[in-house]
Amino acid sequence: MNSLAKILLDTNEKYPLKPALVLQSAGHSDATLTNRELIQGASAYARALQENGIKPDEVVIIVLQHGQDLIFAFWGCILYGAIPSIMPFLTEKLSPDHYRQSLQSLFEVIQPAAVITYSDFESEIHEAIENTTVRLILIAEQIPVVTDINNTNCFSLQRDENSIALLQHSSGTTGLQKGVALSHRAIMNQLNSYKNAIQLNQNDVIVSWLPLYHDMGLIAGFLMPILMENLLVMMSPFDWVKSPGKLFQAITKYQGTLVWLPNFAYNFCTQKIRDKDLTGVNLSSLRAVINCSEPMRNQSHEMFLQRFHPYGLRAEALSTCYAMAENVFAVSQGGIDQPVSLDWVNRLALINQQKAYPNEINENAICMVSAGKPIENTQVKVIDAHGALVPEREIGEIAIQSDCMLNEYYKRPDLTTLAFRDGWYLTGDLGYIARGELYITGRKKDLIIVGGKNIYPQDLEQIANNIEGVYPGRVVAFGIFNEKLGTEDVILISESELTENTLRDNLAEEIRAAINQSSDITVRRVLIVPRGWLLKTSSGKIARSANREKYLQEFPV
Amino acid sequence: MDDPINEISFYIVNDILKSPHKILKPDEPLISSGILDSFHLVDLALYIEDRFGVKIEDTELNRQTFDNLNQLYHLIQSKTKDQ
Numbered sequence: 001m002n003s004l005a006k007i008l009l010d011t012n013e014k015y016p017l018k019p020a021l022v023l024q025s026a027g028h029s030d031a032t033l034t035n036r037e038l039i040q041g042a043s044a045y046a047r048a049l050q051e052n053g054i055k056p057d058e059v060v061i062i063v064l065q066h067g068q069d070l071i072f073a074f075w076g077c078i079l080y081g082a083i084p085s086i087m088p089f090l091t092e093k094l095s096p097d098h099y100r101q102s103l104q105s106l107f108e109v110i111q112p113a114a115v116i117t118y119s120d121f122e123s124e125i126h127e128a129i130e131n132t133t134v135r136l137i138l139i140a141e142q143i144p145v146v147t148d149i150n151n152t153n154c155f156s157l158q159r160d161e162n163s164i165a166l167l168q169h170s171s172g173t174t175g176l177q178k179g180v181a182l183s184h185r186a187i188m189n190q191l192n193s194y195k196n197a198i199q200l201n202q203n204d205v206i207v208s209w210l211p212l213y214h215d216m217g218l219i220a221g222f223l224m225p226i227l228m229e230n231l232l233v234m235m236s237p238f239d240w241v242k243s244p245g246k247l248f249q250a251i252t253k254y255q256g257t258l259v260w261l262p263n264f265a266y267n268f269c270t271q272k273i274r275d276k277d278l279t280g281v282n283l284s285s286l287r288a289v290i291n292c293s294e295p296m297r298n299q300s301h302e303m304f305l306q307r308f309h310p311y312g313l314r315a316e317a318l319s320t321c322y323a324m325a326e327n328v329f330a331v332s333q334g335g336i337d338q339p340v341s342l343d344w345v346n347r348l349a350l351i352n353q354q355k356a357y358p359n360e361i362n363e364n365a366i367c368m369v370s371a372g373k374p375i376e377n378t379q380v381k382v383i384d385a386h387g388a389l390v391p392e393r394e395i396g397e398i399a400i401q402s403d404c405m406l407n408e409y410y411k412r413p414d415l416t417t418l419a420f421r422d423g424w425y426l427t428g429d430l431g432y433i434a435r436g437e438l439y440i441t442g443r444k445k446d447l448i449i450v451g452g453k454n455i456y457p458q459d460l461e462q463i464a465n466n467i468e469g470v471y472p473g474r475v476v477a478f479g480i481f482n483e484k485l486g487t488e489d490v491i492l493i494s495e496s497e498l499t500e501n502t503l504r505d506n507l508a509e510e511i512r513a514a515i516n517q518s519s520d521i522t523v524r525r526v527l528i529v530p531r532g533w534l535l536k537t538s539s540g541k542i543a544r545s546a547n548r549e550k551y552l553q554e555f556p557v
Numbered sequence: 558m559d560d561p562i563n564e565i566s567f568y569i570v571n572d573i574l575k576s577p578h579k580i581l582k583p584d585e586p587l588i589s590s591g592i593l594d595s596f597h598l599v600d601l602a603l604y605i606e607d608r609f610g611v612k613i614e615d616t617e618l619n620r621q622t623f624d625n626l627n628q629l630y631h632l633i634q635s636k637t638k639d640q
Contacts, residue, residue, distance in 0.1 A: 093591035243615035516591025
């Protein structure tokens, strides 16, 4: 069994001059990094960690923008044997105060030893590390260049394969407290199994704009190509969102064969890329475009195919995947050796009886998109509230078992225990199995997924609760699927004693601004309602799903 | 150009925010306040390109050049002059 560092070093021994990845950045020409350059860049960080007294096995938080420094810092931690965790960088809209607070609460739980960031950001981090375990802030610009890699101490080579290789964090204040701890063994088991599921071969070229703090970007769009010796072409999510056509230009230029996208990106690319940005684009090299990380819609696939078929996109390339950080990445994969299965089921039975009865294609039917079959090392079952198996085509909670599960939620044994039942990991997702394939229908928890980001409604409600004029505790946030965007819109409803329209409008604006600056998302609509509008459960709690239904009835989409 | 600031403001509140009653001040931050999220930046850029016949580079879609109506007005003006 090899550690991640061993594989990287072996690859460099074999092909030092072979390109490991191409980094694209708006306004700059493409930068190619060979295996040797990757190791050299990483060695510089590994040495800096050691020289500054960081021990192998300690956690290092990386707060850097998408780019070369981030890549070197991550691999530097891996080589050295420290445990890296990549955090999202401060965005233009996020309030620095809020950002600092969320880092602080992360540091309290994770107890990292060091933070790697830029000199511009050092003072922010300084404030955030007060009274925490962080002993060192390493500044990316001040890392000395290393050309001779022989003196780099790779403690990772002596580490047990079950030791923690890295931590992955989901977004959100609540989510921040959960660091998914993954071992070398789990990561390699996932990659070897997923490699077979997608029939990865040496000619595959992976193109990705996905962020590295998210499992899809980190595993499928970063670790897998580098460790499996496939060329990787990377661009920043910020560059992509401003100019989505760049993804297709990169696929054309490097003959990309594999790309992973969250569902909204199918709509976004279809609607926002102009014909002039597609001049010369040829997508015929793509063998799989894999829809993953938020609910998959057939409509999104159809519009994407219709728009890009003239540019060489083949229908067979449309694929799907169900994944989660707790399983390193993929649980199931569809669309590789056969087209993605569609299951037309009766809409009412699905909603009212939690059963997926096949239905003719008509107005009573809803089209479910298959997430494919479990990958070879992962078992999937669907269970009821008591943990008993439910029959085929009946909806229940999806539970999984594999040889690539998380070690733990880092320093949260309480949450780790709660996540498992009889040795099976409870995903919190709802779905059913039909003809051996998995279909995801919803989720047990009140989670909102916007553009692939998991958002906890309680975090948004908490932000609104702190604003004067909001009736304390009488706030609810939920998601509504937006057909045009292919993802969820966030709606927030707040009760208030205010009666005058102008005052209510002002309050709504204030809530909107507070949420936009203190969370990863933009709220679509803030509604101020009179006292008593929101529905409560028998125990006096605000019922999110009941209020969501009420909203949909009163304000039909 | 009649009054680009009014036109752009009308487009943002009606087409993007869907809150026609909202009044945008010329110096009100759009990106750094979170009024416009990253998915809308490209909409606004496409609208400006079409309406005012200028080319917006994606490197210009940031808070230094694209964050309020005044900045947008100056950006359009400087590009119109160049043409």
